[in-house]
Amino acid sequence: MATEKGMSGLDITALTAELQEKLPLWIGKVFQYDSTTFGFRLNGEDKARYFFFAEIGRRAHLAPQLPPSPKNPSGYSMYLRKYLIGGKVLSITQKSIERVIIFEIGKSGGTFHLVLEFFDEGNIILADSGFLIQNALKKRRFRERDIVAGEVYDVMGLNRTALSIGAFEESLRSENRDLVRAAAVNLMFGGVLAEELCLRAGMEKEFPTRYLDEDQVQRLYAAYQGIIEDARSRSDPIIDQRGCWPFELIGSDPFSRYPTFSEALSSYYPLPSFDTKEEAKQQVLSREERIRRQQEGAIKKFQAKIQESERAAELIYERYTDVQQAIQVLDAASQKMSWQEIADLLKRSDHPAAAMIVSVNPADATVVLDLGMKVTIAIKKSVEENVAVYYEQKKKFRSKLEGAIRAMNRPAPKQKEKAVVKKRQKPKWYHRFRWFETSDGTLVIGGRDADQNEELVKKYMEGNDTFVHADVHGGSAVIVKGKTDRMDEVAQFAASYSNLWKSGYGSGDVYSARPDQVSKTPESGEYVAKGAFVIRGERTYYRNVTLGIAIGLATDPDLAVIGGPASAVEKRARYTVRLSPGTFEPNDIAKKVVRILRDRVSSADAKSAAGVLSTEAVAAFVPAGGSDLIDAK
Known part of the structure; x- marks a missing residue:
């Protein structure tokens, strides 16, 4: 289900099927509008033209039109144009049922894979024919994977849109959960579609999966296949009070129906407005108004930073033992091996400290720990010293906040009247x-x-x-x-x-x-x-x-x-x-x-x-x- 937060894996399944019907396609243009939004002009057969809009980390769909092209193209959009414009789209696939779309694009220089991620903060990654990463919009190192040039992008794994009945049953029974939770997590259906599965199979959603008999598994598997097929066929895209759907769910009360899923998504997610040059001219603010808005933005930013620093310090103390253990383990490891080796070791480790580590930053010997929020810890400092860093940040931002408030309350200086320079008479x-x-x-x-x-x-x-x-x-x-x-x-x-x-x-x-x-x-x-x-x-x-x-x-x-x-x-x-x-x-x-x-x-x-x-x-x-x-x- 597509909500304001973003699209689900099954929405991506429906969208991918819709895009596949447009093949063959060729890459016409690539635009980047801001840090998360991209536009692709796709050329089809018989002079057909399609506009694909992607907001990484949230949504993607075909649109009636793209926003006006930016006056100055970004560096990353220019990079993508260099390798992709004129290339033929050979295939459009989804990684399992994950929120990932993969465009396979052929050009005279070889085959490339353009990977669009719509989970977490999102990403756009260009990889070669063997999925070796060439470049990424956001370069990151995580405990489970690295998104940097030279690493292989992992596309392997269980395809949860085409499970056999045996694999389906194993996924439901793999943990001691009730039926709706097992479907939501193990099948990656999410809560609403997990409830749809239960309704279609005529099962109670609280039913324990360890007690499923053969007949119940058969009914659930048939319901699972029906949901996957409905997503791929996009039989009746709708928008209801819960969100945007590629098909109508049991008990839905649709506000509106659409002929295609992209049209439904375009209506649900209107294109953001990016000021053109003319609009920008019409929206010129006075100097005082511009300063006032900057001050208001700074005050909100400083307030958020104060809360963030305070919460980080509290979490470090709440998880004192875990943080101390992580510092000790990583500090000892850094004496014997490189940070690259440490990162590789963390991926394979089942040590409790490793489970908290989100990423490592060799440049300043810090790690990002997941303590309920992401907190940066310097391994060369003690727990108390790391807490002191956040308290010092809080103090610094509080001082800046007080300064911003004083500046905002200060009366604006009177402007000197500028002499108007009149135009000369034009020669006749x-x-x-x-x-x-x-x-x-x-x-x-x-x-x-x-x-x-x-x-x-x-x-x-x-x-x-x-x-x-x-x-x-x-x-x-x-x-x-x-x-x-x-x-x-x-x-x-x-x-x-x-x-x-x-x-x-x-x-x-x-x-x-x-x-x-x-x-x-x-x-x-x-x-x-x-x-x-x-x-x-x-x-x-x-x-x-x-x-x-x-x-x-x-x-x-x-x-x-x-x-x-x-x-x-x-x-x-x-x-x-x-x-x-x-x-x-x-x-x-x-x-x-x-x-x-x-x-x-x-x-x-x-x-x-x-x-x-x-x-x-x-x-x-x-x-x-x-x-x-x-x-x-």
Whole structure:
């Protein structure tokens, strides 16, 4: 039965039978999501594709899909890919009725066995054709076996899914137990399936096995074979209040039924969620929240370590004689033989001290003893010294716990407000010309010289535009790109970027015309200079237009130096300086404007403005000729 803790051996029998029906298969991809979860993409015939998900120590099944592949593959998954990808799955078997699945995989380099263990903490082991271990996810040395490279993985033993009636009877009678306990332990059925065996055979579960007669054994054996067959055929996978089953048990009250056992397992064990990159972005925590969660986790960890250290010390004292005997035996043995020899000897020994030893650690001369929980003992220390080690650990973790609690209760320091660095305005195609935007948002462009005047009229003037020019020889050919109600601003722009400014006039006339009135074709006998145009037809005049511009620093939405008529610039710029025709040369006045604007800029904008506010940027908006400063805001 599959429960929240994990799958049983009989569940593995059912799953293995389901996988065998998919053969032949080929290994497509191998993924490792964390320390216990793996995904395998299996390719079948006729372009079939299967997703096998395994959580070692707990569950495995075919899934509708795998979680998103990790951005950075683990070292062990890369190792498995090297030897397995492209290999053909020759067989899928189970070790006896144990929670172990074995994939036999053939490649040009030979045959490999991929062993997945689903008992205790679980493991994934790669072995060669003779089951010689090549590598393991978790390398361990136990009293009964070693899971390290170079050792042989043991697949021998009694197959409890195919017992003869004689072996079946012997398994039940091997110990003086009642029927349900003998079936649960000796047949490895577990409690619930042992009770199912008794119900199917019509036997009392408390019946002593030593009194079984031939007829009762026959009935029990038939029930045993029926349970094994039901698991392999997966006749009716269900989920009930007790767990997930490959078939319906007597007295079950199913919540739901499924066509395959893997579908039932996928429903019972939903795939864990692993944050993708996008999800991680959406779940970014504040620094304070992240620290608080780390502190809460540390407090729980320290509390658990304190309890663990305290319990270990208590168990050592409770089993004082056993621990002392283990220390004495191992210390004496280490004087005469290597740790490898000691480990081999322990596997074969029936000494009481050997029965407690879970594993040996030659590097630091320690052993792990099973005293009700796993406790590490240093054999070069006395029992009291080993207890002192755990009390010292308890003291250390208690000190860390107190520090973590104090840190958590300490008020968080106030964060300094970070200066917001604003983005620069992106360059536009018209920025190489003179330009500004009217107060109602219409783009106005003017030529800087005769070449740009020619280019503007020939390339960029369109039917709905308006041509504007100061009524003087020499000035920007100005194009209004669209309709605007602020022709006063356009006229001031055209007058300011003309020879009127250079000549020191305070005002002048400006005219406008439609694009179809503008021509480069002169009258007979006349000549049109470069940058000049012939205007045919009636013009619209703007009389006595006041000359003047403003240069400013715009901060919203982007950072930029802008220039043009004061009413238009001051609407967009936070800091501005006004100019009028005067005496200072363009470069000198640009430097003065930069100094004034830098003094005006607030501390919040200073860092952003430093890279934008330059003499060159300001000079691009200063008219040709002398200028004076009027005021600044």
